[in-house]
Amino acid sequence: MKLKVLACQLLAFSIAAAASADVAMVEHQALRKSLAKPPKVKHGHPVKATGSQALIDNSGVKYFINTNITFSTSSSASAAMSEASYTHAVAATTSGGGTTSSTLDDAYDGYNTMCLSLNNTVATCQTGNANFVIYNKNGPATTECRGAASGVDRQVVFPAQVAGNITMQRKVFVPDNDSFGRWLNYFTNTGATPQTVTMVVANNLGSDSNTVIVTSSNGNATAEVTDTWVTTFQNYSGNTSSDPRLGHVFQGPGAVTPLAGINFANGDDNPFWGYTFTLNPGQTKIIMNFAVVQPSKAAAAAKSATLVGLPPNALQCTTLAEQLEIANFVAAQPIVTVPTLSGIGLFTLAAGLGLAAMALLLRRRRSATV
Numbered sequence: 001m002k003l004k005v006l007a008c009q010l011l012a013f014s015i016a017a018a019a020s021a022d023v024a025m026v027e028h029q030a031l032r033k034s035l036a037k038p039p040k041v042k043h044g045h046p047v048k049a050t051g052s053q054a055l056i057d058n059s060g061v062k063y064f065i066n067t068n069i070t071f072s073t074s075s076s077a078s079a080a081m082s083e084a085s086y087t088h089a090v091a092a093t094t095s096g097g098g099t100t101s102s103t104l105d106d107a108y109d110g111y112n113t114m115c116l117s118l119n120n121t122v123a124t125c126q127t128g129n130a131n132f133v134i135y136n137k138n139g140p141a142t143t144e145c146r147g148a149a150s151g152v153d154r155q156v157v158f159p160a161q162v163a164g165n166i167t168m169q170r171k172v173f174v175p176d177n178d179s180f181g182r183w184l185n186y187f188t189n190t191g192a193t194p195q196t197v198t199m200v201v202a203n204n205l206g207s208d209s210n211t212v213i214v215t216s217s218n219g220n221a222t223a224e225v226t227d228t229w230v231t232t233f234q235n236y237s238g239n240t241s242s243d244p245r246l247g248h249v250f251q252g253p254g255a256v257t258p259l260a261g262i263n264f265a266n267g268d269d270n271p272f273w274g275y276t277f278t279l280n281p282g283q284t285k286i287i288m289n290f291a292v293v294q295p296s297k298a299a300a301a302a303k304s305a306t307l308v309g310l311p312p313n314a315l316q317c318t319t320l321a322e323q324l325e326i327a328n329f330v331a332a333q334p335i336v337t338v339p340t341l342s343g344i345g346l347f348t349l350a351a352g353l354g355l356a357a358m359a360l361l362l363r364r365r366r367s368a369t370v
């Protein structure tokens, strides 16, 4: 009897071992599959993807872009960045004017969330506030524009999101031949009458309560609607600061849609800014922003100023049609078309010239005979 029980137990154990080996194999295969594929929406259980799309610029800064966000959030919304950090040590400046080798990180805790402000005031995007439609919870993103240096798509394309008669869309670009991040925010009026729109950008910087405004495009440490850029950093703790120095680029000179409002304050890691513009029926306008991440305050200011001038790298992966739609920079000059004459126009012109020549000839003959 005892032998029979032992044999049964041995059999059961070997079956269980074989089954668990199968389970391990299945799990291993599933893990391999999940690593090979980007996060996907499971049936009824969408995957949260804060910072899931990472792109590295040519200075080694890695930007973590939020895609397919499925929860309500202000600073962690779709197409915002959860973080940007160096992938290697850089010569970070010190309070004493020297440098120290440091892998600076924690640029952001949530950067460049975009929302519509329905009452057209420039105030920070808030969840649970009926005045704000945050660009968020709009599905997974795709990528485009393969980079020659990296062999990786450089632009993340987010889905269209509808708010009344306004359709919004965002694209986030990180070059592999330059160092910055760029947002293109598209707004199209699908209604039958002109509509005035206010877009706000909300942020949560990694500098937290140690946020310090370094300087701005007009040379002072005050953010104003006339500034094309502002730089900030996390104040030194002792001699060093472990966060990158940041540039925030809002607009270019002479643009038709300048800033309508801006709010930066020392000690406040939630700066915001906004634009108000009118869209005719069927019209699309784009608001463009750049983000700058650098190892020194001077480099952050210099890079921001350079981007304001829109060097060719700044407009990579945009079409001429898109450049013409950018409202807060003069990204392209519309081509002035010379009026051309139709066939009838040309005939009329030729006939007119002929008659004028005949009249001149007749007058000369008459004056010669007199």
Ligand SMILES: [Ca+2]
Pocket: 082, 083, 106, 107, 108, 109, 110, 206
């Ligand atoms: Ca952070």
Ligand SMILES: [Ca+2]
Pocket: 105, 106, 206, 207, 208, 234, 243
């Ligand atoms: Ca920090």
Ligand SMILES: [Ca+2]
Pocket: 109, 204, 205, 206, 207, 208, 269
């Ligand atoms: Ca923060």
Ligand SMILES: [Ca+2]
Pocket: 216, 217, 218, 219, 220, 221, 222, 223, 224, 227
């Ligand atoms: Ca200023």
